Amino acid sequence: MCLAIPMKLVKIEGNKGIVELSGVKKEVSLDLLGEVEIGDYLIIHAGFAIEKLNEEEAKKTLAIWEEIGTLQKQ
């Protein structure tokens, strides 16, 4: 039931948003979120955005592992 793929917010109309992934667009409710901006990546569940993806944290996780890999090679 959980769709774990973040979709990009491309339009906001009141409490509704249009999200996009690989050209496919979908209308979602923004009722469960605070402030959002065009360009934010949202986690969608059954027609509702349930959270905004934190891009800083997303990059951090990957960077830590990349670094470990580099250290191991040295």
Added chain:
Amino acid sequence: MKYITEYRNKNLSRKIADKINNALKGYKGKISLMEVCGTHTHSIFRSGIMSLLSDKIEHLSGPGCPVCVTPNKYIDTAIAYSRLPEVIITTFGDMIKVPGSSSSLEKEKAGGGKVKIVYSPLESLEIARSNPEKKIIFLGVGFETTAPLVASTILTANEKKIKNFFVLSGHKLIPPAMMALLESGEIKIDGFICPGHVSTIIGETPYYPIVKKFGIPSVIVGFEPIDILEGIEMLVRQIAENEKPKVENQYKRVVRSEGNEKALSLIDKVFEVKDSVWRGLGLLPKSGLYIKKAYSEFDAQKKINVEIEKTKTHAKCICGKVLCGTKKPYECELYGKSCTPENPIGPCMVSSEGTCAAYYKFKK
């Protein structure tokens, strides 16, 4: 796909797996890790990540599939409602094949019962508007991830004065089920892979009692292979290196420690927490969400009377034990023989999130 492809990187997966396997080199015995989320179950099987890991790690699936833990009585109630001429049932797709005591919504639909599959609970409101002479009952099945959506839908119906929309609430809460499994003492669990999207709503706090009372490390984990491996690495570090058990959050890009406060406030506004019956686990205290009195006009059970048949369960189906992690699907004599995804006998084989369905699809 941004924020997806990077988390499926094979080289990175191997790096993390190596780190886990190294940490386990001197460890004696096995580590049993349980996930409590149907999406994790399928992601683990689909990605094949367990094949990268030491056989000292045992993977268990817990009661994380909402459809599977829904007891027969709920399904029988939904079936009975679908037989009322004035009712249209709206539901997520995976409910319709689930067998009740003597029928399923799919069979009722084939026999003329009005059952519509919806992607979002909000679609039920549109169906209600275009069918003013009918009563629309949405089957509210799901954990903390789904409950706020249904709460929001009820509030919208209230605001827009839609009088022919109802919810049959079967919503359940995950942390009480985790506690119940540990309290039963029937199964050895060394660490929990906590569900990513349930945690998106509830945050980290509800897992603290699990760590405090039972000393079981609990890590909130995302759904991609890198996420799950990193989550396992965090658990293994706590267990094998004898760290003080704690709640950790691997899925920080989505889960905030305080959770989604807006969603939590919607749950609190519409629902109250009471005891609830789970398939396999029985009656668990304070584990279910029921519609509050202030919104009882939307509560199907309060507003629409129906007679329900006597509940029966299939004598040989061990779905309840599979949900508790005490039996594996292949230990069931029905598995893969008379019970398949095309012709399921128990809900664990029906749902795309069910453990039996995952074993059948990926292992056979």
